[in-house]
Amino acid sequence: MNDGLLRVLGPQVLAALVRRGTDFAAAEDAVQEGLLEAHQAWAEGRPDDPKGWLLTVAARKLIDAHRSDAARRRREDAAFREREAGPTEQADDTLLLLFMCCHPALSPASAVALTLRAVGGLTTKEIADAFLVPEATMAQRISRAKRTVAGQSFTQPADVAVVLRVLYLIFNEGYTGRIDLAAEAIRLTRQLAIECDEPEVAGLLALMVLHHARGAARIDEHGALVPLDRQDRSRWDTTEIAEGIRILQTALARDRRGEYQIQAAIAALHDDAPSPDDTDWQQILAWYDELVALTDNPVAALSRAVAVGEVDGPLAGLRATDGLDVRLLGHHRLDAVRAHLHEKAGHLDTAAEHYARAAAASRSTAERDHLAKQVARLRTARR
Amino acid sequence: MPKYLLLKHYRGGPEPTPNFAPMSEWTEDEVTAHIAFQREVGRMLSARGEFVDAQALSPEGTYVRYGGPDAAPVVTDGPFPEAKELIAGWFLVDVDSEARAHEIAAHVSSAPGQGGQPIYEWIEVRPVMGNAPAVTE
Numbered sequence: 001m002n003d004g005l006l007r008v009l010g011p012q013v014l015a016a017l018v019r020r021g022t023d024f025a026a027a028e029d030a031v032q033e034g035l036l037e038a039h040q041a042w043a044e045g046r047p048d049d050p051k052g053w054l055l056t057v058a059a060r061k062l063i064d065a066h067r068s069d070a071a072r073r074r075r076e077d078a079a080f081r082e083r084e085a086g087p088t089e090q091a092d093d094t095l096l097l098l099f100m101c102c103h104p105a106l107s108p109a110s111a112v113a114l115t116l117r118a119v120g121g122l123t124t125k126e127i128a129d130a131f132l133v134p135e136a137t138m139a140q141r142i143s144r145a146k147r148t149v150a151g152q153s154f155t156q157p158a159d160v161a162v163v164l165r166v167l168y169l170i171f172n173e174g175y176t177g178r179i180d181l182a183a184e185a186i187r188l189t190r191q192l193a194i195e196c197d198e199p200e201v202a203g204l205l206a207l208m209v210l211h212h213a214r215g216a217a218r219i220d221e222h223g224a225l226v227p228l229d230r231q232d233r234s235r236w237d238t239t240e241i242a243e244g245i246r247i248l249q250t251a252l253a254r255d256r257r258g259e260y261q262i263q264a265a266i267a268a269l270h271d272d273a274p275s276p277d278d279t280d281w282q283q284i285l286a287w288y289d290e291l292v293a294l295t296d297n298p299v300a301a302l303s304r305a306v307a308v309g310e311v312d313g314p315l316a317g318l319r320a321t322d323g324l325d326v327r328l329l330g331h332h333r334l335d336a337v338r339a340h341l342h343e344k345a346g347h348l349d350t351a352a353e354h355y356a357r358a359a360a361a362s363r364s365t366a367e368r369d370h371l372a373k374q375v376a377r378l379r380t381a382r383r
Numbered sequence: 384m385p386k387y388l389l390l391k392h393y394r395g396g397p398e399p400t401p402n403f404a405p406m407s408e409w410t411e412d413e414v415t416a417h418i419a420f421q422r423e424v425g426r427m428l429s430a431r432g433e434f435v436d437a438q439a440l441s442p443e444g445t446y447v448r449y450g451g452p453d454a455a456p457v458v459t460d461g462p463f464p465e466a467k468e469l470i471a472g473w474f475l476v477d478v479d480s481e482a483r484a485h486e487i488a489a490h491v492s493s494a495p496g497q498g499g500q501p502i503y504e505w506i507e508v509r510p511v512m513g514n515a516p517a518v519t520e
Contacts, residue, residue, distance in 0.1 A: 107479045109384040110432070131384060133435050133477045141432025174517040182517055211518055225515055266520065303520055363385070366515040 002042045005050060006035055013054045017062070030065065034058035095195040098188070102166040103149050104159065110145035111166045112173075117142050119191075120184050130179040160196060164204050164260065167192070171208050182212055193247075202251035203261030206244045210267035213240035225370045229276040241271045262291045281310035298327035302337050314344035332361035336371060343378065352378040386435060386477050386511035387484035389491055391504065393442050395468020400503035409497055417502075420494045428476060428487070439472035475511070484508055 013031050034057040038050075047053040101115040116122045116130075128138035171185035189205045217231035226232075248264045266287050273279040288304035291297070302324055309317025318341045321334065328334045339354035352375050359371035406414060421437075428434035446459040474491065478484050488506040496502035 109477070109479045112384070113432070131477065132386075137429060137432050137434045137477070139432075140430055144430070144432055168518075172516045172518055174514055207518070228520065263518070270520065306520075363510055363513060364515040365512040368512065 002039065002046065005046075006038055006054075009051050009054050013051065013058055016055060017058060030058040030061035033061045095192060098163045098166075098192060100149050101145075102163040104162055105148055106145055108166065108169055110141055110148070112169055113138060113141045114145040114149070115166055115188070116170065116181075116184065119188055122179065122184070126179050130173070130181055160198055160201065163192065164200060168204060168260075171211075182208070182215070186212060199251040199254040199256045200258040200260050202247050203258055203264050206248035206251065207260050207264035207267055209240050209247065210244035210264055210271050213237040213244065213271060219366075223366075224373075225366045227370070228270060233274065236271065241268075244268060244271070257290070257294070259291060259295050259297075262287050262294065266291075279310070281307055285311050298324055299331075299333070302328065302333055306337055306340065309341045309344060314341040317341040318345070330361060332358040332363070332367070332371070334358075335361065336367075339371075339374065348378050348382055352382075384477050384479060385481070385484075385513060386475060387481070388509045388511055389474040389476065389484070389488050390507040390509065391471040391473065391491070392507065393469040393471045396505040396507060400505070404497050406496075413495070413497060413499065416495045416499060424474065424487075424491055424494075428474065433476045433478050433483075433487070434474075435477050436475040437473065440470055442469060442471070481508075481510070 013034070017030065031054075034054050037057055038054055041047075042050075098115065098119055101118050102111045106114065113127055113131075116127045117124065122130075124139050124142060125135050127142075128135040131138070167185050167189050170188070171182050173181045186205070186208045189201070189208060193201050193205050214228075214231060214236050216237070217233065217235040218226055220226050244264065245268050248261065248268055251261050252265070266284050269280050269284050269287070285304065285307040288300065288307050291300045292304055302321065305317050305320035305324075308320040318338065321338055321341070324334055335354045335358035339351045339358060342348075342354060343351035355371050355374040355378065359368050359375060362368040362371060406417070409417070425434060425437050428437075448457050450457045474487070476484060476487055478487070485508060488508050492504050492506050493501040494504065
């Protein structure tokens, strides 16, 4: 009597799982296992919501399968880990693996690939798809990285900053293919934060979560970039914002500031503003002052100029970009920022020229398209 | 990681360098050695996890454009004007940096030609547009 119902429910649940993005074969296995369990469990009485019951059980089977897959991959990668490290505490697995996968002897691309494979539990095919390279190339990159790491000593204390840099790189890749690398980076950083009590780890996690919260508003229905001041803030994820702010506040209370905490603080101030006009630029500028003093990073100095433009006016903002030409030679963002500031100052022709130059120098299609539209907007306004 | 297209040309680009005699003037062994070198570059890029694609293009081709409403496409056969640059093929690589792309291009340019000497061919290096970074402020 349950058989007929299960025969109907099985495909429905399978379809539901596939629609959620689950791999068909894995979903099929999970549903089969769920059906077996239902046969036994329902013999004594059918649940109130049979479809929901089956969906829940199948989803759990999927998670179990994923975990055992991930565990198997970790075991494969553990051979070289245990040789140097000896018996390890289970709880420190992520930390230890991250130190290995982000070893300074590896190039950034290799560290990113190895981290996603060995710690993230992604398949080589998934990582290859994410970076739009052939699977064979990614397999070579990963095995080469493993060989490099195998020859390294792990007796010296590893540098958390190098690990954070790699996680930041993964996050910044965002949505390249079928894999949401931003979400994957958050998951890995979360794992690291559990094991590593460094304010900068929490700072990076907060930074990622506070940016991820705006994900849905960042891209419009045509796939075009939407700048911060044009985003529909009702689409920001308030749960993520609250979490990011909580993590950040705990980190800042330790009074050991670093670049990720400061960047997170700036992101938090943007996330906290109900509208662009409500943005606390004074505080944002204070954080940029601290960031530039700490890192001497020209890109940070450029972002600071935008904040100066908001606080002291566009001409002051333009003056703040003086001296960045040599250090940001050919960087499209210098022209993009100057264009923005010139437009605010009413210099529409100059603004259009800078936007056009920024569009030509941009290395991403989404940014190029956005900048080209600004040129068109300003030139149309002049007619 | 950034991708770069390393373009090889039949003609066009900056001033040709000393050993740029066309392949039609090489001996068979020189041609064989040159092709073997290209294959080896592909293998090296694969082994380093940098290879995305490699193709050679026929020098023959056509220009095609929309002919307008209810009209057939306009097709123009070669030969194209001599001054026009002509792409011969490419390596598409996925690398850590522009510096590495330049290093690979210089290696590709060292392919053996006449007398087994490097041909010093100009390789055009073009960045491939990627995704916008997630953190921009």
